[in-house]
Amino acid sequence: MNRCSFCNRSADDVDTLVAGAGVYICNDCVALSADIIKSKPAGPKRTTPVWEGVDDDALLAHLPRIDAIRHQVDDDLRSWVGEARRRGMSWDRIGEALGMRRQSAWERFS
Ligand SMILES: [Zn+2]
Known part of the structure; x- marks a missing residue:
């Protein structure tokens, strides 16, 4: 069963699962990503690792x-x-x- 590569929910638990090259993204993660992109502050692109601030x-x-x-x-x-x-x-x-x-x-x- 394919799972969203971002939230790990299975295809059965989401409305839509979009396939990429070996990865998948669900409709909710697409919407969340769109919100993040829309609210992104202007300025240089961040290149710091995602684990910054993760305990x-x-x-x-x-x-x-x-x-x-x-x-x-x-x-x-x-x-x-x-x-x-x-x-x-x-x-x-x-x-x-x-x-x-x-x-x-x-x-x-x-
Ligand atoms: Zn997801």
Whole structure:
């Protein structure tokens, strides 16, 4: 079951789940993001890490969410590679697209 990569709610728990490249965002997170962008103060773009101001417990609680998203991204990549194989694409082409050797692509995805 796909989950929102931002709030971790499942597709069943949201109205809409929009797919990206291995990640998903729900309608509520899109609305929240739009509010954040609208209320963004003028000035230089922030490049500081998101963990600035996050306490230790919140930081630890965030780790399994990132790990779950990593698995979701891996599953999505695996299914796209599966579709490439179903279409008859060679391991050479798939490996080249991923910046790896044919053998590495085959070992990882076959
Ligand atoms: Zn969400």
